[in-house]
Amino acid sequence: MQIEGRxxxxxxxxxxxxxxxxxxxxxxQRKGNDAEAxxxxxxxxxxxxxxxxxxACIQRMRFLSxxxxxxxxxxxAESLQRKILHNLELSKGWxxxxxxxxxxxxxxxxxxxxxxxxxxxxxxxxxAVRRKILSEDHFEVAGILVHLARLTLLKIxxxxxxxxxxxxxxxxxxxxxxxxxxxxxxxxxxxxxxxQKKLKSTIGIEREKxxxxxxxxxxxxxxxxxxxxKKRKQEPGSDYEHAEQALRKCILLYxxxxxxxxxxxxLRQQYERCLSSLMLIxxxxxxxLNAPGMQDLLGESQRIMKELGEEKNTK
Numbered sequence: 001m002q003i004e005g006r007x008x009x010x011x012x013x014x015x016x017x018x019x020x021x022x023x024x025x026x027x028x029q030r031k032g033n034d035a036e037a038x039x040x041x042x043x044x045x046x047x048x049x050x051x052x053x054x055x056a057c058i059q060r061m062r063f064l065s066x067x068x069x070x071x072x073x074x075x076x077a078e079s080l081q082r083k084i085l086h087n088l089e090l091s092k093g094w095x096x097x098x099x100x101x102x103x104x105x106x107x108x109x110x111x112x113x114x115x116x117x118x119x120x121x122x123x124x125x126x127x128a129v130r131r132k133i134l135s136e137d138h139f140e141v142a143g144i145l146v147h148l149a150r151l152t153l154l155k156i157x158x159x160x161x162x163x164x165x166x167x168x169x170x171x172x173x174x175x176x177x178x179x180x181x182x183x184x185x186x187x188x189x190x191x192x193x194x195x196q197k198k199l200k201s202t203i204g205i206e207r208e209k210x211x212x213x214x215x216x217x218x219x220x221x222x223x224x225x226x227x228x229x230k231k232r233k234q235e236p237g238s239d240y241e242h243a244e245q246a247l248r249k250c251i252l253l254y255x256x257x258x259x260x261x262x263x264x265x266x267l268r269q270q271y272e273r274c275l276s277s278l279m280l281i282x283x284x285x286x287x288x289l290n291a292p293g294m295q296d297l298l299g300e301s302q303r304i305m306k307e308l309g310e311e312k313n314t315k
Contacts, residue, residue: 015045016041016042016043016045016046016049017042017056019038019039019041019042019045020038020039020042020059020060020063022038023035023036023038023039023042023063024063026038027067032067032070032071035067036064036067039060039063039064039067040064042060043057043060043061043064046060052087053087053088053090053091057087058084058087058088058098061080061083061084061087062084062102062105064080065077065080065081065084065105068080069109074109074112074113075113077109078106078109078110078113081102081105081106081109082106084102084105084106085099085102085103085106088102094125094129095129095132095133096129097129097130097133097134097140099129100125100126100129100130103122103123103125103126104122104123104126104143104144104147106122107119107120107122107123107126107147108147110122111147111150111151111154116151116154116155119151120148120151123144123147123148123151124148126144127141127144127145127148130144136184137184137187137188138184139184139185139188139208139211139212139215140211141184142180142181142184142185142212142215142216142219143181143211143214143215143218145177145178145180145181145184145219146177146178146181146215146218146219146222148177149174149177149178149181149219149222149226150218150222150225152170152173152174152177153170153174153222153225153226153229155170156170156171156174156226156229157229171226171229171230174222174226175226178219178222178223178226181215181216181218181219182216182219182220182223182249184212184215185212185213185215185216185219186216188208188209188212189209189212189213189216189258189259209258209259209262210262210266210267213253213259213262213263213267214267214270216249216253217250217253217267217270217271217273217274218270218274220246220249220250220274220278221246221273221274221277221278223242223243223245223246224243224246224247224277224278224281224282225277225281226242227242227243227281227285227288228281228285231285231287243278243281243282243285243288244282244288244291244293244294244297246278247275247278247279247282247297247301248297250271250274250275250278250301251275251297251300251301251304253271254271254304264308264311268308268311268312271308272305272308275301275304275305276305278301279298279301279302282294282298283298
């Protein structure tokens with residue numbers, strides 16, 4: 001890198017690119033401070049060269065944002081994510097999937113720090129744009145619905161002891177959002193399973209399978225969390241059926257060949273999180289735990305968790 005800097009000049013964009021690649025290596029080696037210093041310098045070089053709104057610079061800022069989130073520096077991450085969104089608004093406008101991706105990332109950070117109103121406004125705008133550019137039944141639309149359901153769940157938790165009527169209306173809204181997300185993702189996955197031998201565009205189909213499965217896992221986890229919130233609120237009609245169905249669907253994703261490979265190869269961490277969350281919710285609720293057939297489902301879940309752990313250890 002030093003040689004390249006002397007030959008090209010320390011302010012050359014190609015030199016900045018080398019710094020970025022080295023920063024990624026250092027990050028993988030868990031040398032976070034060194035990686036951050038390099039990526040910040042790479043961004044500075046591009047900005048001073050008039051390339052602050054270029055795809056290359058946006059890519060570097062996204063990488064730095066992820067590093068900041070991983071290190072729990074959420075205020076800094078929020079500031080950088082706002083900058084990314086602003087740059088994309090200027091260069092591409094809101095009718096762009098790149099802009100909605102930046103807005104979605106910012107909205108998740110805002111949720112984490114408790115800024116629910118602004119987070120919801122961004123997600124609603126993302127949803128409208130994605131429905132316009134993609135379709136009503138695209139997995140990226142389903143992903144926004146899950147984010148909105150999770151945000152509504154946070155509202156439910158905050159209102160449980162304050163406003164019973166508002167809490168109940170949020171429960172209804174969250175259930176509808178997550179149900180729509182599950183309907184979309186299962187609609188994507190089921191035709192793929194039935195017609196997988198006839199499909200030709202394997203790269204596009206693989207991406208769609210991975211995306212739909214990832215969103216479905218998030219949605220199933222939210223179903224369990226909503227049931228736990230209903231129990232905490234002592235909502236009339238709270239039963240075990242939704243949690244049981246969510247657990248069955250999660251198990252099916254692993255047992256069905258058409259999604260098992262996706263889970264094992266690409267989504268192991270997300271799957272383990274979903275399955276563990278659902279198991280924990282059920283194990284802590286005697287009414288659900290003692291439901292007919294639930295012990296068998298938990299036994300199957302534990303078998304899958306053990307199998308995933310053994311697969312991980314052999315790689």
